[in-house]
Amino acid sequence: xxxxxxxxxxxxxxxxxxxxxxxxxxxxxxxxxxxxxxxxxxxxxxxxxxxxxxxxxxxxxxxxxxxxxxxxxxxxxxxxxxxx
Amino acid sequence: xxxxxxxxxxxxxxxxxxxxxxxxxxxxxxxxxxxxxxxxxxxxxxxxxxxxxxxxxxxxxxxxxxxxxxxxxxxxxxxxxxxxxxxxxxxxxxxxxxxxxxxxxxxxxxxxxxxxxxxxxxxxxxxxxxxxxxxxxxxxxxxxxxxxxxxxxxxxxxxxxxxxxxxxxxxxxxxxxxxxxxxxxxxxxxxxxxxxxxxxxxxxxxxxxxxxxxxxxxxxxxxxxxxxxxxxxxxxxxxxxxxxxxxxxxxxxxxxxxxxxxxxxxxxxxxxxxxxxxxxxxxxxxxxxxxxxxxxxxxxxxxxxxxxxxxxxxxxxxxxxxxxxxxxxxxxxxxxxxxxxxxxxxxxxxxxxxxxxxxxxxxxxxxxxxxxxxxxxxxxxxxxxxxxxxxxxxxxxxxxxxxxxxxxxxxxxxxxxxxxxxxxxxxxxxxxxxxxxxxxxxxxxxxxxxxxxxxxxxxxxxxxxxxxxxxxxxxxxxxxxxxxxxxxxxxxxxxxxxxxxxxxxxxxxxxxxxxxxxxxxxxxxxxxxxxxxxxxxxxxxxxxxxxxxxxxxxxxxxxxxxxxxxxxxxxxxxxxxxxxxxxxxxxxxxxxxxxxxxxxxxxxxxxxxxxxxxxxxx
Numbered sequence: 001x002x003x004x005x006x007x008x009x010x011x012x013x014x015x016x017x018x019x020x021x022x023x024x025x026x027x028x029x030x031x032x033x034x035x036x037x038x039x040x041x042x043x044x045x046x047x048x049x050x051x052x053x054x055x056x057x058x059x060x061x062x063x064x065x066x067x068x069x070x071x072x073x074x075x076x077x078x079x080x081x082x083x084x
Numbered sequence: 085x086x087x088x089x090x091x092x093x094x095x096x097x098x099x100x101x102x103x104x105x106x107x108x109x110x111x112x113x114x115x116x117x118x119x120x121x122x123x124x125x126x127x128x129x130x131x132x133x134x135x136x137x138x139x140x141x142x143x144x145x146x147x148x149x150x151x152x153x154x155x156x157x158x159x160x161x162x163x164x165x166x167x168x169x170x171x172x173x174x175x176x177x178x179x180x181x182x183x184x185x186x187x188x189x190x191x192x193x194x195x196x197x198x199x200x201x202x203x204x205x206x207x208x209x210x211x212x213x214x215x216x217x218x219x220x221x222x223x224x225x226x227x228x229x230x231x232x233x234x235x236x237x238x239x240x241x242x243x244x245x246x247x248x249x250x251x252x253x254x255x256x257x258x259x260x261x262x263x264x265x266x267x268x269x270x271x272x273x274x275x276x277x278x279x280x281x282x283x284x285x286x287x288x289x290x291x292x293x294x295x296x297x298x299x300x301x302x303x304x305x306x307x308x309x310x311x312x313x314x315x316x317x318x319x320x321x322x323x324x325x326x327x328x329x330x331x332x333x334x335x336x337x338x339x340x341x342x343x344x345x346x347x348x349x350x351x352x353x354x355x356x357x358x359x360x361x362x363x364x365x366x367x368x369x370x371x372x373x374x375x376x377x378x379x380x381x382x383x384x385x386x387x388x389x390x391x392x393x394x395x396x397x398x399x400x401x402x403x404x405x406x407x408x409x410x411x412x413x414x415x416x417x418x419x420x421x422x423x424x425x426x427x428x429x430x431x432x433x434x435x436x437x438x439x440x441x442x443x444x445x446x447x448x449x450x451x452x453x454x455x456x457x458x459x460x461x462x463x464x465x466x467x468x469x470x471x472x473x474x475x476x477x478x479x480x481x482x483x484x485x486x487x488x489x490x491x492x493x494x495x496x497x498x499x500x501x502x503x504x505x506x507x508x509x510x511x512x513x514x515x516x517x518x519x520x521x522x523x524x525x526x527x528x529x530x531x532x533x534x535x536x537x538x539x540x541x542x543x544x545x546x547x548x549x550x551x552x553x554x555x556x557x558x559x560x561x562x563x564x565x566x567x568x569x570x571x572x573x574x575x576x577x578x579x580x581x582x583x584x585x586x587x588x589x590x591x592x593x594x595x596x597x598x599x600x601x602x603x604x605x606x607x608x609x610x611x612x613x614x615x616x617x618x619x620x621x622x623x624x625x626x627x628x629x630x631x632x633x634x635x636x637x638x639x640x641x642x643x644x645x646x647x648x649x650x651x652x653x654x655x656x657x658x659x660x661x662x663x664x665x666x667x668x669x670x671x672x673x674x675x676x677x678x679x680x681x682x683x684x685x686x687x688x689x690x691x692x693x694x695x696x697x698x699x700x701x702x
Contacts, residue, residue, distance in 0.1 A: 016174070020173075027166050027336065028337070031158060032333050044292075045306050046304075050306070050322045050323075053158030053161065054378075055291060055294075057165070058161065059374070061165050061169050061374075062370050064169050065169055065366055065367035066367045068363065072363055081691040081693045083358050084693075
């Protein structure tokens with residue numbers, strides 16, 4: 001179960017780490033830690049930081065889950081561990 | 085037709101639908117009873133998960149909370165959705181591959197210990213029972229407000245309905261009624277929101293309306309709301325936080341981890357056919373949840389503006405000839421003076437909906453300065469400018485108090501929508517409470533019948549008898565939760581925080597380590613669960629009393645309220661989870677590795693190939 005020097009599980013954990021970084025940045029980062037800086041930018045009538053906390057992070061979460069589901073399907077086939 | 089008749093018709097029709105589905109989806113085997121036969125389409129499961137997840141609190145209270153908290157309310161929006169990313173990536177697909185019926189069964193098998201399984205059952209029962217009290221009281225409240233029956237009668241009717249489809253249908257009956265309940269509740273939420281967004285901004289999508297300008301002006305709705313609330317001495321809507329940034333951070337994280345660790349949500353993912361479906365189903369669940377969760381902040385902000393506009397003409401809203409709220413662009417452009425004497429609403433001219441809600445006691449006013457008008461402002465403001473203006477205008481204190489729950493419940497009346505929309509909101513509130521209650525009952529009854537009766541007391545029980553045990557424990561759970569709803573213990577309000585705290589600090593870390601740490605042994609996992617649970621209970625009890633008994637709090641002993649870096653007890657679950665992880669790894673290092681076959685089992689759980697139907701067998 002090796003591919004390009006990495007095992008299936010290492011590849012999966014690598015993908016999860018990347019997704020969790022984005023997950024953290026769009027919610028805790030943009031919505032909480034850097035909200036003041038982002039609020040100086042406007043998205044229509046929304047201050048950007050406020051938008052991330054009340055809207056944007058949720059859209060991002062949805063995109064992340066479908067991206068994850070697709071990527072995992074690719075990895076499963078690459079390592080030949082997919083369901084029949 | 086009058087409102088009462090329409091409400092009876094709409095709510096009655098929705099109940100008939102749920103019962104019809106229950107008759108169609110009777111469960112004949114334990115697999116159907118616990119996991120709907122493992123044959124639910126991922127999109128269907130996503131919809132059922134959304135109804136399962138969105139409770140009376142999400143439907144009725146959340147928009148009002150956000151209206152009161154402003155930006156800080158985002159912690160609920162992010163916290164209650166971000167957990168689905170964790171669930172989709174870290175738990176759901178692996179638990180589905182494991183192929184058993186319940187969360188305690190996974191913990192018991194993975195940590196080769198019935199002690200671990202029993203600890204998990206206790207955590208599950210505590211979290212689910214505290215959660216269900218709120219749902220049952222929610223059912224009672226919705227009935228009494230909309231159908232004119234007493235709250236107690238409402239709970240009896242609610243119990244009877246859930247009994248019909250949960251006891252006979254099990255997970256299968258619950259799944260398909262939850263789909264119907266989702267459709268009812270989302271329509272009930274979106275229809276008024278769309279009307280209000282159109283009224284204020286001309287944009288039918290509330291998510292875009294919240295970022296648009298007020299109709300006929302180029303002043304953004306949020307800018308106008310900020311102006312109005314700061315003029316009246318409140319904190320700025322788009323920047324006000326609840327407590328420190330650290331507290332908001334930890335609170336959000338606790339809700340996320342708690343969401344991912346709540347058993348009634350996790351077990352919905354046992355019902356899909358494959359591992360692949362478990363992954364995408366979490367995404368579908370979040371889409372259906374996001375429809376409500378991205379609308380809620382618009383409902384909150386717009387209803388807040390509507391409310392201020394109703395009692396103060398200078399806000400720039402006026403009541404049109406037909407009674408609905410319309411934007412007056414001239415006043416907004418001129419930025420009218422909210423302290424002008426004639427701006428405040430005359431008591432005699434207040435709209436019908438205010439009179440209706442006064443009767444419920446959820447909306448109150450008192451003419452403190454005797455001018456025959458209602459002044460709604462923050463009389464405890466630290467804003468010197470607003471304070472001086474209010475004094476100069478002869479205002480003698482805030483005269484209006486509004487319960488946060490009105491924001492959603494009275495929304496259609498404030499916007500003067502037709503009676504069928506008001507009736508739909510009643511049906512939607514009931515759907516939200518009933519669907520969550522059913523999901524929790526399923527988690528409770530499967531833990532009792534499968535994890536206790538079958539796995540601990542009587543491993544040789546036949547499938548037929550286990551199914552019977554499942555139905556009996558479901559019926560008992562309904563009676564117990566109904567009793568708790570009728571006689572809510574004094575601590576009911578504080579307990580939802582406890583449910584999330586327990587799920588976050590005990591169940592989530594144990595499941596995650598069971599999958600991601602092959603070498604984690606039973607000693608580590610049990611010590612971790614107990615440590616996380618103990619630390620969380622200690623902090624919550626220190627603030628709210630031992631087992632919530634009044635007078636037994638010992639907050640002074642730990643250095644005063646929120647003494648741990650200013651973190652509130654509601655936000656403490658993430659800290660408990662951290663304790664769980666640390667203790668588990670330390671104990672794991674000091675004790676011996678798990679047996680070979682357990683390590684093989686973990687390797688097997690990690691890959692999708694070889695997934696089979698969920699069967700609960702050993």
